[in-house]
Amino acid sequence: MAMSFEWPWQYRFPPFFTLQPNVDTRQKQLAAWCSLVLSFCRLHKQSSMTVMEAQESPLFNNVKLQRKLPVESIQIVLEELRKKGNLEWLDKNKSSFLIMWRRPEEWGKLIYQWGSRLSERSFCGYLKSCGLVVRRVSRSGQNNSVFTLYELTSGEDTEGEEFHGLDEATLLRALQALQQEHKAEIITLGDGRGVKFF
């Protein structure tokens, strides 16, 4: 898994593992860390982690260089990610977190765009055969097309889409973002949940 991952030059630069006192330098350093965390988690398909795991992970611990980012500094990096919208704490103690290499709003946009493209290609027939109720929508909108969460992440029609294989936690947050914008509604469908696009 780690073999295909290309570490950035900073990963081999010892000062990368020391929180820089110079403010401008630190800004660059933290930006590099955020970017590394997100690309690492994306490639390894890691959507959540505990702080303990993070400390021992090669992500923050470069064994060859004999340098590891101290836990206080790890916390600072995670806080940066949270501020940017890429991280959400899963518990009050801040011991585990959800990591989203794309922010929920960005996912929501992609899913919504896919949804409208899909309806343009008129796959309603296919979906009907899946046992879902689908209505054709015009270019301007989706007109209440409904999908299960499973379809969005694991359906054939989403293969090739970036959000294919997306973890449920992140997907839900993406749909919640759309819900905020009144573009969709999360509904119950049979045993599970789905989404209705407007």
Place this chain on the structure above:
Amino acid sequence: TRKKIWTTGSDNIKFDAGTLLLSTHRLIWRDQKNHECCMAIPLAQIVFIEEQAAGIGKSAKIVVHLHPAPPNKEPGPFQNSKNSYIKLSFKEHGQIEFYRRLSEEMTQRRWENIPVSQSLQTNRGSQPGRVRAVGIVGIERKLEEKRKETDKNISEAKEMVELSKSIANKIKEKQGDITEDETIRFKSYLLSMGIANPVTRETYGSGTQYHMQLAKQLAGILQAPLEERGGIMSLTEVYCLVNRARGMELLSPEDLVNACKMLRVFDSGVMVIELQSHKEEEMVASALETVSEKGSLTSEEFAKLVGMSVLLAKERLLLAEKMGHLCRDDSVEGLRFYPNLFMTQS
């Protein structure tokens, strides 16, 4: 010493035509003609003194009021007297000055601390000839002795400085007559003594004028040593160097600090003097170059390379870091500085 008469109250028992002597311990009267005739009163016996101005037909006097005589008092001119005072009459002049000196001795009370060489009973009851070396009094006495010695040295030194100055001037005037060898020798003698014309408070007084002159002088003294030390020295180093150079007119720490007011203060509080030619950018740029050449450096390594004290080497590296040219690697291996690739590399 002044001429006076020693009288005892209204009985008008007079001793006249004598010389009055004042020491740290006693008031002594000696007959002018017969030097064998001599008497003394310990200053410790004196309660207080008062002046009596001169008038028409009256000479100026000092009235000396005395404690009752101690039982072991040595025999004096009289068995007893109904008066508890004596009068010193100044027929000619000297009353004012003598009164001043006597008052001073009464205030200083030096007889209490300074050892007495002759056997003399004092009111304090200390053994004659025994030196009290215990406690505060002993320490005070030692300090007093030291002070006297220093005063002596200072006055001697001043003479030396004056002498060197006059010789230097003579050399200047007689440039042709004095051999080069002699000139060189004298110049080195002056150099080893320090500055020929030290800036003293007397010449320039206190305040900014003095400190400005001082600062100029410092710049002169420090030029060469600074260059030796890579352009940077701590204030304590300067203090030692400057006072060694000045030799006589020593500089107080306050004066040095005031003269250095225009200097930079590093964040850590270490105050340094910088050569005017050394600008911040230059220092930092050269530090960056050195670090880049070696890949990374600790303060110790940098200090060794550049020929600077470790403390000041660290200050320079920290400054370079502050300015964004260097970044740090802080691990169990120690603190290392690297070129700041975060800024230079994309």
